[in-house]
Structures are given as C-alpha cells and as structure tokens.
Amino acid sequence: MTGSRTTLPGTHVTDHAPCFGDPDFAVADDRWKSGEDLVAICKPVLYVCGGCPYRAACIRQVAPAKSGFTGICGGRIWLNGAIVQALPDTKPSELPPPVIRKSCGTAAGSRAHRRAVEQQCPRCEPFYRPGPNPLDEEDQEGTQQLELPDFP
Ligand code: SF4
Ligand SMILES: [Zn+2]
Numbered sequence: 001m002t003g004s005r006t007t008l009p010g011t012h013v014t015d016h017a018p019c020f021g022d023p024d025f026a027v028a029d030d031r032w033k034s035g036e037d038l039v040a041i042c043k044p045v046l047y048v049c050g051g052c053p054y055r056a057a058c059i060r061q062v063a064p065a066k067s068g069f070t071g072i073c074g075g076r077i078w079l080n081g082a083i084v085q086a087l088p089d090t091k092p093s094e095l096p097p098p099v100i101r102k103s104c105g106t107a108a109g110s111r112a113h114r115r116a117v118e119q120q121c122p123r124c125e126p127f128y129r130p131g132p133n134p135l136d137e138e139d140q141e142g143t144q145q146l147e148l149p150d151f152p
Contacts, residue, residue: 017058018048019072027071035079035135038070042077043085049075050087056094063096065117082134083117095119 019025024045032038049055049072059074068081074094077085098121103109110127113120120128 014054017054018052019045022048025072026069029070032070035084035138038079039077039085039135042072046072046075046077046085046087048072050089055090059094060096079134081117084133084135092119098124 014020022045024041027038027041032041049058052058052075055074059076062069062073064073064076064078065081069078070080071078075087075090076083096116096118098104098113098119099116100121101109101112103112104121105123105127107127107129110120110124110129111131113124114128114131
C-alpha cells in the first residue's frame, strides 16, 4: 500500500492499488494480540500483492521498518516494522537502498542493513545471513535466548 490517507491511518499507496482502503492490509491494533493473530488476518489476502505493480513504491512510501508498521506492505507481512512473512517472489531490490555506514564491509554492517530492512550494500552482501523471524521468538517466549557472536 502507498500514500497514507488521514481518514484511514496506515493505509497505503494510490487509490489504484488493489488493497486500497482494505482494513486487512493496515491492521488496527485492537484486532490482534500476537504475531499469530496478525498472520491469520493478513495471510489470506497477501496474494493480492502478487499482481501489484506498486510493490517497491509501496515500501518506499510506507517505510514500514522506520514507522514500525504492522500489516501488509509490498508483498510482505510486517509486525512492528519487521518482516514475518513474504510472498515467494519478493526481491531484496524492492527494499529501500542501503545506507552506507562505517561498519559496511563487515558482518555488523550487514546486520545493520538487515535491521533497517534495506538492501545490502555490495560490500556487506557477502556477510548477509537471514535474521531470526520475530514469530519464532514469540514461540519461544519464556525460554532464554542466547545471541551467539558472529565469526568472520
Ligand atoms: S504491494 Fe500490496 S500492500 Fe502495496 S500497494 Fe500493492 S497490493 Fe497494496
Ligand atoms: Zn553495507
């Protein structure tokens, strides 16, 4: 979805977008409690993004990672600005361009791109590893998470 409307906070994109004004795309906070609830609402309509020509524009306009967006944007289901599910044909090139940081060219630089949900820069690309899915963390709530250091 692109182009926020004040009357429907969180709804994106142009009024030509197939999702325009659909409450299952910009999901109101009172409709879900867990990531699982959210996916149950969004997954049945995620296919609509499959044929949408605005995917990259949608992500650019909504900036889901920065805005902490929850709902569907650009072929992905987002939970508080993190991707929890995506259509199989989504491409990294649909994400915003990378911000170049001092850490670029290292695993930490790659993680910074990943956390910002932006493209990897060419120097960080070789270090890219997919991050944990927030939904998996939800499953393990209450169990202790151990973050292992990255080895080069
Ligand atoms: S990519 Fe999906 S959420 Fe974005 S405008 Fe298209 S249909 Fe809507
Ligand atoms: Zn980089």
